[in-house]
Each structure stands twice: as structure tokens, then as C-alpha cells.
Amino acid sequence: MSEVLAPGGPQAAHIAQLWWLMLAICAFVFIAVTLALGCAVLRARRATSETAPESPSTSGEKRVGLWVKAAAALSMLLLVILLGASVMTDRALARLPLDDALVVHVTANQWWWDVVYEDAQPDREFRTANELYLPTGRPVIVKLDARDVIHSFWIPSLTGKKDLLPGRTTTIQFRADKAGEYRAPCAEFCGLQHAFMTLDVVALAPASFDAWADAHRAPAATPSDPMELRGRELFVSGSCMLCHAILGTSANARSGPDLTHVASRAHLASVLPNTPVALAAWITDPQVAKPGANMPAHFLADADMRALLAYLGTLR
Amino acid sequence: MYSECRSHFTRALRITVVLMLVAGCEREERQLDPPPVKPDPRAQAAALSDFQPGKQGPGMRMLAAAGGYHEQSAYEVAQGKQLYRWFNCVGCHAQGGGAIGPALMDDNWLYGKSADAIFTSIVEGRPNGMPAFRGRIPEQQVWQLVAYVRSMSGLVPSGAEPNRSEGLLGAPPENLRDAQRPDEKH
Numbered sequence: 001m002s003e004v005l006a007p008g009g010p011q012a013a014h015i016a017q018l019w020w021l022m023l024a025i026c027a028f029v030f031i032a033v034t035l036a037l038g039c040a041v042l043r044a045r046r047a048t049s050e051t052a053p054e055s056p057s058t059s060g061e062k063r064v065g066l067w068v069k070a071a072a073a074l075s076m077l078l079l080v081i082l083l084g085a086s087v088m089t090d091r092a093l094a095r096l097p098l099d100d101a102l103v104v105h106v107t108a109n110q111w112w113w114d115v116v117y118e119d120a121q122p123d124r125e126f127r128t129a130n131e132l133y134l135p136t137g138r139p140v141i142v143k144l145d146a147r148d149v150i151h152s153f154w155i156p157s158l159t160g161k162k163d164l165l166p167g168r169t170t171t172i173q174f175r176a177d178k179a180g181e182y183r184a185p186c187a188e189f190c191g192l193q194h195a196f197m198t199l200d201v202v203a204l205a206p207a208s209f210d211a212w213a214d215a216h217r218a219p220a221a222t223p224s225d226p227m228e229l230r231g232r233e234l235f236v237s238g239s240c241m242l243c244h245a246i247l248g249t250s251a252n253a254r255s256g257p258d259l260t261h262v263a264s265r266a267h268l269a270s271v272l273p274n275t276p277v278a279l280a281a282w283i284t285d286p287q288v289a290k291p292g293a294n295m296p297a298h299f300l301a302d303a304d305m306r307a308l309l310a311y312l313g314t315l316r
Numbered sequence: 317m318y319s320e321c322r323s324h325f326t327r328a329l330r331i332t333v334v335l336m337l338v339a340g341c342e343r344e345e346r347q348l349d350p351p352p353v354k355p356d357p358r359a360q361a362a363a364l365s366d367f368q369p370g371k372q373g374p375g376m377r378m379l380a381a382a383g384g385y386h387e388q389s390a391y392e393v394a395q396g397k398q399l400y401r402w403f404n405c406v407g408c409h410a411q412g413g414g415a416i417g418p419a420l421m422d423d424n425w426l427y428g429k430s431a432d433a434i435f436t437s438i439v440e441g442r443p444n445g446m447p448a449f450r451g452r453i454p455e456q457q458v459w460q461l462v463a464y465v466r467s468m469s470g471l472v473p474s475g476a477e478p479n480r481s482e483g484l485l486g487a488p489p490e491n492l493r494d495a496q497r498p499d500e501k502h
Contacts, residue, residue, distance in 0.1 A: 237452075238451060238453050239454055240452060242402070242403055242453065255402040294398075296452065296454040296456055297454065
């Protein structure tokens with residue numbers, strides 16, 4: 001919640017302004033209604049103790065009528081102000097200048113995010129998973145798609161929500177002005193692991209972002225160590241390559257997250273810290289960390305597991 | 317007297333309906349953390365070639381009996397449907413209608429329609445093109461694929477058949493197709 005009130009860009013700032021206005025108006029209405037109710041209770045008590053008159057005087061009735069009319073008019077006015085503020089906020093959100101925008105295609109899956117950085121030059125396109133790096137001060141257009149059920153994209157500090165619908169591409173645009181790490185939880189219940197479907201959002205200064213993107217465009221290097229080579233052999237000859245891709249090897253399936261630079265990520269499967277121990281536990285039995293995940297359990301001999309971990313550790 | 321009789325009847329009817337609903341609760345129980353199944357030693361053995369014809373042996377039947385196969389579970393069949401596309405079975409068998417590989421939604425079975433026969437076809441491969449997926453597809457997922465392949469010709473309980481697909485599909489949903497009852501001789 002506090003993230004909504006700490007905007008890191010213009011879109012979130014508009015939403016935060018609207019939020020404060022709504023809070024102020026609603027707080028005022030709440031206090032006014034509470035006071036009116038309190039007055040009514042006190043008056044009623046006094047009236048019963050002095051035996052209520054048979055019929056209220058016409059002048060008293062008139063006064064009450066005026067109060068009701070005034071309250072109704074004020075309510076209407078406040079609602080119109082809220083309506084106007086929402087429309088203005090929507091207009092402001094739609095008017096973000098989009099020159100030189102970065103286009104990112106995000107596809108939601110149960111329960112991970114596939115992130116493709118598009119480019120006018122197809123060979124400069126690259127892919128990552130469960131993380132979204134952004135340059136500061138540059139607008140971003142995110143194309144949203146879902147492969148299985150409805151998910152929702154939401155970076156509270158940067159932008160409002162937008163649903164990801166299977167079979168229909170939607171877009172959302174925003175800009176990050178403050179560098180830093182943000183959190184983007186899936187905001188539409190999407191199944192067993194909905195709570196653990198988060199996207200790590202990192203806004204970097206443009207120069208650092210370009211360096212990061214260049215590093216991610218490169219395919220995985222061929223390892224020199226024999227153990228790492230064995231790990232790579234296990235990856236491309238076993239069941240890993242049926243779902244995962246590592247650029248620069250023969251593994252190029254798209255059903256699971258791309259692993260070309262998996263060792264550089266902060267988290268594994270968006271819940272585990274990216275350490276060799278956590279990775280080994282994840283490969284051996286993914287259902288412990290994320291019950292219901294589509295990744296199957298793998299029984300690897302000790303030596304094979306060590307080789308595989310050594311190889312995956314080189315994918316920086 | 318009549319109304320009393322009637323209220324008894326209504327109450328009995330309500331209790332029956334509730335009992336029937338409660339009985340349905342357990343039908344689709346899903347085990348999220350199944351006890352680890354030891355991999356089939358045959359799946360570990362080095363393949364002689366990628367196109368090795370397999371024999372349906374007693375080992376496979378024992379595996380099926382050991383509990384890896386659940387064709388009554390709609391979840392397992394639906395997972396099989398997803399894997400069928402993810403693992404590119406579509407590349408040869410299309411959406412079940414067959415292309416360069418044989419059709420899977422008709423009542424012709426070259427190597428048998430039983431679960432263990434289909435398991436063998438996937439794990440061991442078959443002559444003339446079916447690759448052996450030994451060591452590539454984890455056993456639990458092979459069983460899910462087997463359940464889905466059987467569902468295409470109406471061999472799994474109709475309550476477990478998948479209905480709609482999330483993606484585009486070239487054929488009507490499995491639970492709306494006519495069941496193809498394969499002859500016993502195949």
C-alpha cells in the first residue's frame with residue numbers, strides 16, 4: 001500500500017494525487033456523518049426525557065428540510081468533484097509523451113513472467129524472465145499477453161493495474177524517474193501460486209541499463225571447465241531442454257523461463273534466493289517451494305547435480 | 317397428515333442432495349506433493365538409437381499398476397493436453413487427427429490402446445519415426461501424456477476429459493467429440 005504513495009514516476013504520481021484527494025473527501029464525509037449522527041442521538045435522548053411533542057412544529061420541520069437539502073447538494077458536489085478528478089487523472093495518464101519509448105512484451109504464465117525486449121532490429125531483441133529492467137527518464141510501453149489464464153500487471157510505485165488476457169494483447173505505458181528496485185505482484189488471482197508470482201522491477205540510469213541490455217543480448221558462453229561442460233551436456237540431453245532455452249546451445253524451448261542469464265537474476269522462480277543450494281532444491285522437488293508449479297521433479301545423481309549447478313552458475 | 321408426509325419427503329430429499337454433493341468433493345482431490353517415484357531403470361539405460369522399436373514388457377504394466385497413472389483425474393489429463401503442445405507432439409500427430417504421424421483420435425491402434433502400451437510407445441519410440449523420449453520426459457509427465465492421448469478417443473471417463481483450450485485449437489474440445497471405441501482386436 002505504501003508503495004502507491006511513494007511514486008517513482010509521473011503515472012504513479014497522478015494516481016497518488018487522486019488517492020489523496022479521495023482520502024481527504026471521504027475523511028471529511030465520514031467525520032461529517034459521524035458528527036450528524038452523534039447530534040441526532042443526543043437530541044433524541046433529550047427529547048425522550050422531556051416527552052416528545054405529539055407533532056413537530058412546522059418551523060422545526062422546515063429547518064430539518066433545509067439541512068437535508070444542503071447535505072444532498074454537498075454530496076452531489078463532492079461526487080462531481082471526484083468524478084471530474086478521475087476523468088482528469090485518466091486524461092493525464094493517457095498523455096504521457098511516448099517519444100523514443102522502450103517496447104517490452106510481457107507474457108504472463110502460471111506462475112512466471114516472460115519478458116521480451118523488442119527492437120526495430122530483430123537481432124537486437126532479447127528475452128529474460130521474472131525481472132523487468134527499465135531505464136530512468138525514458139517512457140516504456142509494455143505489451144501484455146497471457147498464455148493460460150487472466151493475470152494482472154501492477155507496479156504500485158510506477159503505474160496502475162492492467163489485466164493480461166489470453167488471446168488479446170493490451171498495452172500500458174509509464175515512465176520511471178527514480179532509479180531503484182520496485183515490486184510488481186500479479187494483481188489478479190490466477191491459481192495456486194498467485195501470491196508468489198512477482199516480477200522484480202529494477203530502474204537503472206540509462207547508461208547502466210544499456211550495459212545490462214548488451215550483456216543480456218549475448219548468448220551463453222561455452223564453458224571451459226570439464227565439469228561445466230558436462231553440466232551443459234546434461235542440460236541439452238535431458239529433460240531441461242524440453243521446456244527451457246539457453247541461447248547459444250541447442251536448447252530453445254519456450255514453455256518455461258529462458259535461462260540464458262539465469263545466474264544474474266535476484267530470485268529463482270520469483271520466491272527463492274538465487275543460490276546453488278536453493279537451485280538444487282528447486283530442481284529436485286519444485287513442489288516444496290511452489291506447490292502446483294508445472295516444473296516436474298528431477299532425480300539426478302549427486303555428481304550430475306553438481307555438474308548441472310556448476311554450468312547454470314556460469315550463465316551470468 | 318399429508319403436509320407432514322410431504323415435509324418428511326422434502327427433508328429426505330434435501331439430505332440426499334447434500335450427501336451427493338459432499339460425495340463429489342473428493343472426486344478431484346489433487347496431490348500437490350506426491351511421494352517421489354523412483355525412475356524406471358529402463359528409462360535410465362542408454363538408448364541404442366533414437367528410433368528404437370520398443371516391446372511392451374511386464375515392467376511397464378507394473379509401473380502403471382504402481383500408481384503413476386491417473387486417468388480419472390481431470391487435472392492429470394489437462395496437464396497432458398498442455399504437455400502435448402509444449403513437447404511438440406503436434407508436430408507429427410497434429411491436434412490428434414494425424415499428419416506425418418498416425419492419428420490419435422480414431423480407433424486404430426498400431427501398438428495397443430492400453431496405458432502401458434502408449435507409455436512404451438512414448439518412452440521407447442516406435443519404428444518409422446516415433447522418437448524415444450527415454451530420459452527426456454519425466455515419468456510423471458509421460459503418464460499425463462498417456463492419459464491425454466487416451467482421452468482423445470474417448471477412453472478415459474467422460475468427467476475427466478478436457479473441455480476448452482486456452483490457445484487456438486483446430487478441433488472441437490475432447491469432451492464434445494464422439495467417443496471412438498477401438499475394437500478389442502487392436
